[in-house]
Amino acid sequence: MNLQTIKVACSNCNLRELCMPMGLNEQQLQRIDEIVATRRKVKRGGTLFRNGEPFNSLYAIRTGFFKTCVATEDGRDQVTGFQMAGEIIGLDGIVNDHHTCDAVALEDAEVCVMPFDRLEELSREVTALQNHVHKIMSREIVREHGVMLLLGSMRAEERLAAFLLNLVQRLHARGFSQSELVLRMTREEIGSYLGLKLETVSRTFSKFVEEGIVEVKQRHVKILDTDALKRIVNNQQTCH
Incomplete structure (x- = not known):
């Protein structure tokens, strides 16, 4: 060799x-x-x-x-x-x-x-x-099937919550923090993936910040309340 x-x-x-x-x-x-x-x-x-x-x-x-x-x-x-x-x-x-x-x-x-x-x-x-x-x-x-379900039936908050949880879970498997991440993609790219308009993505991030669920500094996102994100996603799933 x-x-x-x-x-x-x-x-x-x-x-x-x-x-x-x-x-x-x-x-x-x-x-x-x-x-x-x-x-x-x-x-x-x-x-x-x-x-x-x-x-x-x-x-x-x-x-x-x-x-x-x-x-x-x-x-x-x-x-x-x-x-x-x-x-x-x-x-x-x-x-x-x-x-x-x-x-x-x-x-x-x-x-x-x-x-x-x-x-x-x-x-x-x-x-x-x-x-x-x-x-x-x-x-x-x-994963693709999960995304189809996500886009098929979820409201904006549920889509973004599921996206953040999925991302942080995958990063955690690679030895990164369970609660902090740097978004490598733009808000626009997140919107395109989740089937949301750019303004909706920004508004939803702001809502999460106001509710004390996340802290956002440009591309740095700190998840302050993982359980709240999970509740947002799970409430959706138990309704169907």
């Missing part, structure tokens, strides 16, 4: 438990390392892949934050998701062999490139890897 490969190796990556299955032996890890020998840097505002491009690889986000979006018929960007370090991006391309959205970096980012044909080949040999890839896919499906 050359030095470059060792530097990008999954086996000594601190995000490994989020991206890769646990309990692989040394040899299996080395096989994965060989596949994931390439890293790609994407500058803030840069695109990792575009809608319509051929699908060749999945990407594990090492550092940074992305949004996925599609252009609507009237030329606006519809945000379809936000992805952070330790998550896999590019699954949208598996179905039709081409990507169905743009992936844009919201801050300088670095990804590990995992060529899909080699990943498939290896997962046929390493069952734990195959199960893991399936688990990642189903997690994405569940």
Whole structure:
């Protein structure tokens, strides 16, 4: 193994438990390392892949934050998701062999490139890897289903509360604070994702601040009352 490969190796990556299955032996890890020998840097505002491009690889986000979006018929960007370090991006391309959205970096980012044909080949040999890839896919499906429910029946406060809880929970799984976060996306992008107008997002944030649920300083958000956010979301769910 050359030095470059060792530097990008999954086996000594601190995000490994989020991206890769646990309990692989040394040899299996080395096989994965060989596949994931390439890293790609994407500058803030840069695109990792575009809608319509051929699908060749999945990407594990090492550092940074992305949004996925599609252009609507009237030329606006519809945000379809936000992805952070330790998550896999590019699954949208598996179905039709081409990507169905743009992936844009919201801050300088670095990804590990995992060529899909080699990943498939290896997962046929390493069952734990195959199960893991399936688990990642189903997690994405569940998350998207959750978003559809969110947009289908929730009021603005419920949508924003669920969004903040989901974000902080995912960040917490990566070792970050359970109550503080820096929003890498704009209010407008949050609105696009949640199906809300920019003014509604700003108004709802202000309402949460007035009620002592959150503290907001520009992009810094501190959750002062997690239970209140949960109540906002759960009240909705018990009504249906």
